Amino acid sequence: MVGTTTAQRRRSALASIVTLITAFALLFGASAANAAPNAPDEGDDKSLREVLEAASKGHIEAKAKLDNSKKRQGELAAQYDALQQQLVALTDEVGTMAAESYRLGRLTSVTMLLNSASPENMLERAAGLDVMAQREGRNLRALNEAHEQAARAKAAIDNEVREQEKQVAIMARKKQDAQRALAAVGSQASGGFISTTSAAAQPAPRNSNGSWPSESCNVDDPTTSGCITPRTLHAMNQAKAAGFTRYVSCFRSGGSGEHPKGRACDFSAEAGGFKDRDATGDNRTYGNNLAAYYVNNADRLGVLYVIWYRQIWMPGNGWSSYNGGGSPAGDHTNHVHLSML
Template sequence: MTAPLRRWLTPVVAVITALAIFSGSAPAMAQPRPSGHEDGDSKLLNDVIETTNRNFTQAQNKLEKSKKRQLQLDLEVRRAQSELDRLAPQVGQIAAQSYRSGRIGAMAMLLDSDQPDSFVKRAQALDELNMVNARKLAEVQEVKDEAAEAKEQLDAEVTEQQKQHALMAKQKRDAEKSLALVGGTGLTGGLVVAESPVAKVAPGRDSNGNWRPQGCTENDPTTSGCITPRTLHMYKEVKRAGFDRFVGCYRPGGPWEHPKGRACDWSLQNRGFSPWHNNDTRMYGNNLTAFLVRNADRLGVYYVIWNRQIWFPATGWSSYSGPSNHTDHVHVSLL
């Protein structure tokens, strides 16, 4: 292998080795524990966003370096091709002459010359030049072939890194979208797991995807009142997701959804209501809110209120300053 090509292939091998590590799948996000108890398996959304941003930057940097090396290898191939083109006519001419006259031998020395010594010298020179250029041509061809192979490998690397670049960009957008969906760091303080369980689809949806009105026909498991079938389904799904602290749904009186059986208040405590006061209670409220918001379309959520913020499917999050600041419970109303 020639020295110029060796200089190019050495970093290529390093890059391909690094790519084997880099191109592996992104770290899997552990299934969350919605109860809010922190453990080593749950990844907070802020941690996931930081990781995906770092991976995105690394992918971008590696891609740019690969593109530069690809250009350098392309120039090496062009140089080799240029050298090959320059030598080809000369070697071709020598090859044709050799074909007509043959290699130097006893019979050749007797033909086409009155001066054998001169003939021998010319034949020797021709033969030597032919062999020298043939070796040079073979060397240039080897450089060209190896450089072309290296360039092909680097092209494949760049293609793979472009895929990784796109994947990381998507992960970055998804993570940022997820953070915005649960109200950002202002609402959650970053204490929210990266994923929520997927809820089963609630009953009462027509073929067009619209939620049909429902009456207060089901017994409320939290009070002596009634709730709608959709509210009961939401209640069961939230419980199934691991949120098992105190909750109250039906409440008589007032113009809103509680007396209609279409709302529940999910406390942060095992009994009664009191504002969040530590990471456990705040994270419980954050994760419960995230579950409701992320599954809003499956559960038929009308709006969610938590920690001085209100969320509507059509408008997202905005500040809330109603009769309660909702720092002691997560309120959810259904359609």
């Protein structure tokens, strides 16, 4: 009887353990499945990442508006130049018509009677002066309209100049925001990673005005069971096409930054996956080249920022030192981090 009781207790304890394991699996299974098994724990500073994201996004949006304004200004300038040429031609033509009208005299009953040798001559002269008057009226109306169009074009150009000044000021403020946030954690300008041999990526789709379309996390992430944005997938595929084919992990359900939004990827410096050690030799060269690739193609792809080997690159701010806490994952010395708009 005692043996039976002990066996029952053992079975009951085993059942409890199985139940707990099942509960944990159900609770955390989705999160574990959504991330790569050896995805790096970057130890994100949430407040810092939020400031950097806002600063980079604000800079990129202002830059797109600035570029669009410059494009419109160029179109308006061409229109204004064409109108100026039209004004010169119309002014000359109106002047010629005025001189001819002055030489022949205006059509009145007196001039017709005094200067006409015959009734037929009088009618011919009347018809000629009437045609001249009509032409002169058309030219004068065209001249006035050209003047008004030129004035409107000039006012539109002035508006574009003011818009550009506004966007330049916004870009300056966003740069200051980023610099203050980085300075608060001991960061300062650095040399970064530069390559003049990076391949040119195929540009990601933009709106007709040059801005970046808003995207949600609605594309299957090929590196996890999560999701990423179409622009993030495009950036990852472009890097692969350029020869950067080592291990990648994008979506993570937890943490701060862009990973949970499907707008970030971590690229291992080593071919076999993320290792808890600083990249050296060929692995570090791989990371250097990949970081440079994304910086050189930032405007084509919609890059928000890049972190690699204790340095961070942001549009408008360039490379700055980056302290992630000392670990290879936190300092990003074992992987390149890419964040996208």
